[in-house]
Amino acid sequence: MTETCAIALTINGREHRLSVAPSLTLADLLRDQLGLTGTKVSCDQSVCGACTVLIDGRPVAACTEFAFQADGRSITTIEGLAKTPAELHPIQAAFIEASAFQCGFCTSGMILLLKSLLDRNPDPDEATLREWVSCNICRCTGYEVILDAARLAAKAQRTAAAS
């Protein structure tokens, strides 16, 4: 039994050893304690997916995940995606290419969601792609441009992998 817990986790490739209250959500750990505000929080109910981060490569709504649950795991946030500011991840580049954002509040979560999909399935069929994009809400775009970006990114990554 503990009132604070010691956790060790990797965030964007960097190890962190932290003492957290069990009631602290992963979203608040990232945003308020580590300053990683690229993770947005919207519905606070695991519905909209704006706060999606990757835990061991799987998409998780950080608003509904306790920080202690991430103990021992590897977290990727939007800040961890681009190798350098000039060298964007192919999905980020595809989002710019396809203008797959408007207000941008859902964008971090969408990009990470798609990273998880394309990492496990580099060439998803349309049904799979739609099912995955349906995990998250975008109120602005009507989704078609996000699907476009996903297809572009998938193609770019396959091409890069083949060369």
Added chain:
Amino acid sequence: MGVKANVLPVAEAATPPAAELVGLRTRARIPRFRLHVPATAAEAVALKLRHPLAWYMAGGIDVVNRMKTGVAVDDLIYLAKIPSLKSIAAAEGGIAIGSGATHDEVATSPLVKDGCGGLAAVWARIANPRIRFKGTVGGNIMAAEPGYEAAALLAAADARLRFVGAAGATSLSVDQYLGAGHGLGPETLLDSILILAAPERRFIYDRTLKGIAGVVLSAIVSKGRAHDVRVAVSWAYPRPWTKPIKLSGPIDASGLDASAAELTAAWCADLPPPVSDHLASGAYRRRMIEVKLRRGLQALAKGMST
């Protein structure tokens, strides 16, 4: 409806705040709690006996979200570190799925795919991929949310739920558990779900009227004949309504197709009135159950002949 307040207390179990805080559902209201991380199911049960108001938590989707309403929780028993609850293993008569297995683990488990591929396939359609990675089978059942799907799918699969508590283990059907008077103690923990090995069991699941009426039916199909046809209805009642279809014996595709309407009428004869709410009237729900069941039987028949 048998809300399992013993397992996942709802708000009234806690001290209410002095004034109702309208609209203030937020993670900032999650109470401070003591965290318990048992290593075995027995340890979890012992902790719950020691802290009767403690909450069990597996994946946490429902627990964390309910905590955001400001409910007081002093103790949380985190079940994810109990290896037996995470296992999916061959068991006598079938496959034992640990209650802490995620939906994704069930849908992609080679054991489940081999032993009951039809169930694995329908399991891959519930919620969405993000939820399937985190949500657990046990959590889905214990949350007792009318919108959830696991209980109906398991009822149609004739699954057995194995509970462990102070008095030992108890095995119940989904219907027995969800019905009144199962007699389980408040410390009881859903340990595992037993799926009968039935590679020939096929599933037909219409979830296009989500929130209004979902109809799942399953049947064993062997040698061109169907038997053991089970039906479960979700969303039309506070809990899934389930009942087998009475057949005089195994039935072939053309017989099933020809008698689909008649079987549906007979099955629906004692259907209780579905709920009426903001999504649909009870009358519409009832009519949809009939249509979807008849179509499901016809689809089953069609699948048998191809």
Added chain:
Amino acid sequence: MSIPNRLRVVGEKVAAVDGHAKVTGAATFTFDRSLPGMLHIKLLRSPHHHARIRAIDTSAAERMPGVRAVATARDLAGLTPIYGVRIKDQPVLAIEKVRYRGDVVAAVAATDEAAAFAALGRIAVDYEVLPAVMTIDDAMAPGAPLLFDKPSINALRPHGTGGEGIAEPGPNLLYQFNHDVGDIDAAWAQCAHVFEDTFEFSRMTPFQMEPFVALARPEGDAIELWTCSQDPFLIRQDVANIFGLSDHQVRVHASFVGGGYGGKSFCKLEPLVVLMARMTGRPVRLCLTFDENILLLSQHAARLTLKTGVAADGRFVCRDSRLYLDGGAYSDASALVTDKTGYRLPGPYRWTAVRTRAFSVRTTTVPAGSFRGFGGTQANYACESQIDMIARRMGQDPLEVRLKNLLKVGDPYLQADAPMDSDFAAGLRSAATRVGYERSRPPRRGVGLAIGFKDGGGEARAARAAVKITVTGRVVVQGGTAEIGQGASTALCQVAAEMLNVPFEWVKYGEIDTDVTPYDQGTHASSGMTVTGTAVARACEDVRGQILAFAAEKLSCDPGELHLENWTVRHGNTVHKLQPLAIEYFGGYGCEFVGRGFFKVNEDLSTPLNAKRLFWMPAWTGIEVEVDEETGQYEVLNFVCGTDAGRIINAAAARGQVEGGALQGLGQAMFERLIYGPDGLITTSPLTYRLPLAADLPKHFEGFLEEHGMGPGPFGSKGIGESSILGVAAALANAIEDAIGVRITDLPITPEKILTALDAKRRAA
């Protein structure tokens, strides 16, 4: 300005100026801001729909650890604490009464959120519960309980000929708009047929992903405010008025806005945030929960009754309409929305006479206000549904009936307003072709068309802009249009790059700060391109003139002999770099050239509203459906929606606006709505509020853009952001009637409603 056919930057593909920040998580929203030493504000909201506040005891809350202030109506003494658009009736905190479940009664500022929640629970409010007024019918019933006992502050602007606005014309009525064209009593005699139909329109919540959030920092009497609002200058004005401050004591910052759709326009809770900052002397932050955001503002539900007279040949003659909008508990922008709903109801058609009576009704529900379409969605739904019904009743083709009656380019709207600046017939034919209107189709499939129609550019709006160029030729565009996702920052930079003949990458959009940014009346009415855009274009012309004059002086020639390009000037065959010229002139230091631009729509009381409309915004919608007659379920097979951008500045952003709005419209048509039950709001959180996901996309979904070249904005551009939502619900209802011969006249169009209508049709047969 002369408009070249081929442009370098305008209409070309560019990387959005906010793209890198938004895909890397670096974009800062107000949601992401915090201030050193700030307190957290939490709100106590009414649990009752309607009640009198007998007493509030905050003493226990004030003694709680960490609490720095508890505000109630008593803390409004000495202020002018009522806000609203045109009619002001909303108090900063509930005064004497609460008027909806969720009305803000008290606020706590504390050192941390947990302390604030604990304190809220200790505030004791003694309510005398009053009967609720949950619907338009409740509010209009004889002897209905009144939401307001006293008249509200009337700040209406005058209407012109044919239009009339009346504040509080009756019990529980906030506002009435009358619109009269021609002699309707005489016109009925010309009609071969008269049709009367009533339509019920549902209400949505904006569901912007970034909830309402604002921070304030006091410094003496002055206040610095960061808000998610799209209207920083209007907020400055409201805060100054409420607290008796001068404008320059209030400094408002805008950031990237995380979605609005109307929900972030006009004053919301900013004055309360300022109040808490002033009470505590500390920086404060208020960020609503998502569920609170649902309680902040909604679209207007509506009931619209249209009585339409038609000649034997299908020519429209006259329309007499009566419509009621559910304005909820407080005014917000309801008066303006009522004007616009009523004014747009006749649609882009020729009429001999029109009589419209539009009312905004007060109910004890979430206040209604701006929502993408601004009343146009309600008007188009009723208008375009009824036109289809009339055509079918008369045995005529709905497309032909529309084509026969449409206004042509250059025709004035209702004889008194700005002429049509889009070819409505061409656009409608395009939608019909794209959706396969003429195709034969199997039973239970149908196709429906609808025209979306609204004016853009707002109410005699004004905007200023500045364009700064450094000695290296780099450009900062300063305008007050907030980047809310519509792509205004990119499009305005494209305009500047085009006009100053520099690479697009050299141009940025400055952050909005009311101390620095030139004045703009806010991000409204799809006017970023036309109003602010024209101001930016004029600022570019101004600064271009300054640069050429400067260069001409240095080169001892006439400015007219110089050609500006990539921060050089060409004089004859000689190219002169501007950078060394400028640096030399400014003594080796840097400097800036600053151009200023202004645009205003003049008031004009010869037309029913207060000015002629700046431009007309069309949407041409086509939907093909297949209906399952046994369940009432239907599938949208084909969905096309297009608009006239005038001239496309940024095709990708324009496409995003069209598709995004279209899907919002489709969601509303099919399922999305705030649901009120007998006990109040049922859809209180995202889990119960269904809105469109990618899985809901039709099989074929196409947003299309036309360029009719007649817009008032730079290069002939128009605003488009609100267009595509307008006609969707009518197009769906029309498609369903085409498929199975039943008409649904209330939203959303659910399978159960269809099945019920089919049952009635079968019984009648």
